Amino acid sequence: AQTVTQSQPEMSVQEAETVTLSCTYDTSENNYYLFWYKQPPSRQMILVIRQEAYKQQNATENRFSVNFQKAAKSFSLKISDSQLGDTAMYFCAYRGNAGNMLTFGGGTRLMVKP
Amino acid sequence: DVKVTQSSRYLVKRTGEKVFLECVQDMDHENMFWYRQDPGLGLRLIYFSYDVKMKEKGDIPEGYSVSREKKERFSLILESASTNQTSMYLCASSLHRQGEGNQPQHFGDGTRLSIL
Numbered sequence: 637a638q639t640v641t642q643s644q645p646e647m648s649v650q651e652a653e654t655v656t657l658s659c660t661y662d663t664s665e666n667n668y669y670l671f672w673y674k675q676p677p678s679r680q681m682i683l684v685i686r687q688e689a690y691k692q693q694n695a696t697e698n699r700f701s702v703n704f705q706k707a708a709k710s711f712s713l714k715i716s717d718s719q720l721g722d723t724a725m726y727f728c729a730y731r732g733n734a735g736n737m738l739t740f741g742g743g744t745r746l747m748v749k750p
Numbered sequence: 751d752v753k754v755t756q757s758s759r760y761l762v763k764r765t766g767e768k769v770f771l772e773c774v775q776d777m778d779h780e781n782m783f784w785y786r787q788d789p790g791l792g793l794r795l796i797y798f799s800y801d802v803k804m805k806e807k808g809d810i811p812e813g814y815s816v817s818r819e820k821k822e823r824f825s826l827i828l829e830s831a832s833t834n835q836t837s838m839y840l841c842a843s844s845l846h847r848q849g850e851g852n853q854p855q856h857f858g859d860g861t862r863l864s865i866l
């Protein structure tokens with residue numbers, strides 16, 4: 637079974653600075669999909685960014701970008717110019733090529749400080 | 751925008767009760783999911799449904815059952831609630847497109863369930 641590990645339970649960053657959240661995963665598949673989700677306090681979980689394993693180029697969505705290292709099975713999330721609204725739980729998730737189910741990491745609680 | 755609605759934001763029940771959690775989505779998605787969220791454990795899949803009346807067990811199905819009689823509605827049932835089922839429950843839905851595994855899941859607001 638696939639496993640997803642987020643080694644940083646909590647992190648903090650000053651407003652306007654850059655922070656990187658770590659995620660590693662274990663799989664024997666060659667093609668798969670990776671996601672970062674954000675869950676603000678008492679609010680709905682939303683998709684931040686996604687990456688297909690067959691694409692070498694790292695995905696970017698405005699201030700959010702990933703560093704996808706397929707050989708190392710690493711999928712980190714970089715948040716540039718951090719804003720107070722980025723304060724949330726962040727979850728890394730994996731989906732295999734054939735399935736519909738996601739495997740989530742344990743989450744990283746990010747606090748952006750003014 | 752996709753709307754996934756969970757019937758209750760907060761729920762308090764007693765040990766041994768039969769508990770129903772309801773989830774409705776308005777985007778005609780084929781796939782629907784029930785997760786349990788606990789601190790440090792992330793989200794764990796309880797059950798998944800890919801079509802009406804179809805279901806598959808996730809990682810932690812014990813003590814739970816599901817029902818999908820209509821495409822838009824997916825119910826989670828705690829047959830006999832126990833204190834270790836106190837948790838946050840999240841419902842999600844996604845579109846099924848063959849060969850497009852990057853379709854995201856859309857989540858409801860969650861139900862915080864306390865079993866006393």
